[in-house]
Amino acid sequence: MTLTERRAATRATAGPRPAPPPRAVAVGVPRLLYVLALVGLALLTLPVLALLVRADWPGVPAAITSPEALSALGLSLRTALAATALCLLLGVPLAVVLARTSTRAADVVRALVTLPLVLPPTVGGIALLYLLGRRGLVGEQLDLLFGIRIPFTTTAVVIAQAFVALPFLVIALEGALRSAGDRYEVVAATLGAGRWTVLRRITLPLAAPGLVSGTVLCFARALGEFGATALFAGNSAGVTRTMPLAIYTAFNGAGVTQDSAVALSLLLVVVAVVILVMARAWKPGGRG
């Protein structure tokens, strides 16, 4: 069959059916990568699956609606929101300044910002105590001069959470600001826009995706914070016992069963998933 005949034959058999739409052929990835990717996914999801399987489901409703659980959840949400707000207030300026500075000092500051990421949170807690504790560098002065004592208060929880969560916001936002570049800002300035106008109408909207993902990561990290909180804020019910601390307390069986610890964990997982999904659904710049 010649090529023309074959073409004619194809046309004949295809008949009036519309030709299938063209489909792009992607360059494949090595097969081994799929295997390793699957193992990675398993590492991330199987533990949560185990939690779901081993949960004492009939006891879950009672466990998560107990006054202790609701108090811990409420405290967690309040403190994590407050910590996120604090991170936005301080982290946005930090990210903007870092992204628009190209000195050696900025490199040093950038390294300092990532410090809480590599520091074990418990060390962070001790460090916060040494700074703001009653015998701390600043804490002693605060106590003497103003009678302010931060450790083992809800404020301490917020500070501990902000300490560990701030790097997530700064890194995500700074990356977005750097990749957006300053070209649009220059144009805005030549159009007569002052610095605040440029920041509000150009810089931050263009970095909105980074700002959103950074805020979500920041909130998620604050919600899950344990180590620094435990050492700096303690574990007092209703004041500093957030969800992670409540789970730890329950798991260590202080009069409660491990089952309620698992139930509380499930609650935290659900809250985290809901937040992540909501953040994904919200697309910046999508307003009409």
Added chain:
Amino acid sequence: MSDLEARFSVRRGDFELDLALAAAEGEVLAVLGPNGAGKSTLLAVLAGLLRPSAGFVRVGDQVLTDVPVAGRARLVAPEHRAVGLLGQDGLVFPHLTALENVAFGPRSVGVRRAEAARRATGWLDAVGLAGMGARRPAELSGGQRQRVALARALAAEPRVLLLDEPLAALDVGVAPQLRQLLREQVARTGTTTVLVTHDVLDAVVLADRVIVLDGGAVVDEGPTAQVLAAPRDPFTATLAGVNLVVGEARDGGVQAPDGRHVAGREPIDAGGPAAAVFAPSAVAVHTRPPAGASPRNVWRTHVVALEPGQAVIRVRTAGSPEIVADLTPAAVAELGLAPGSEVWLSVKATEVGLHRR
């Protein structure tokens, strides 16, 4: 609208830009020059984005940049200069609609929302984008985006408008319309304009006067038609599509640095710098010494490169300066020309214009 005067120098490592320029109120001044001539640096200084090593920039009766050799420098911030900038990539804000983009300038200086929107609508009409105000940049073509950028720049009512290769990124089919639009709008608003371009057509269509920058200095200057008709610099000549032999006036013609002598229509007096100008189409190419021709204006050389032009092939030949000839593809094939071919060039003296410099 104001006149513009600037005189400054910028030193950056080995590079030095040192120039003086002026544009009258409402005048369009084109700045031509090869890559690396300092064109972008010039615009950055005018826009207040770069502090010169020394010098000043004045618009109307306001000194915007003042860097004395000794003493304190003064620099009006870009947002307070009323100096607009439109580049090759118009940089239309991607997160704002076309209307919001154009209204950005007025809004930034405190015009109320409704009034700014009204003005922006007018500007979109003026650039041929009526009814497209609600579109986002991603929904516009490259040419339409550049129109939005132009409307946005003009809506801010700049005293001086800086255009940095404004048409270079556009399709050849779109550029002419936009060039025409630029001309109309700049003329209509009477905006003093500095246009940086490498496209001689931009200068011809848009500019009243031209300065040619090369190696950080002004090498040619004057009314557009005059500079292009009688270029004094090889770069301008290439731009204008002519051959330019710069040398010394001798024996009624021009003696080039490489020894070649060019005779012209009218002999010129010996002594002093002079230039010979002739079109590439006036250059005949031979593969053996042309017989019977007048011995004047015949040079032996070799082909450096063959470049496709519009309906012709441009033959570049060795020498200082390099001389180019435009031949039909048939002629190139018949002569069997290739890079390295030995050739003789001849130009009739009647085709050569001679200019004192």
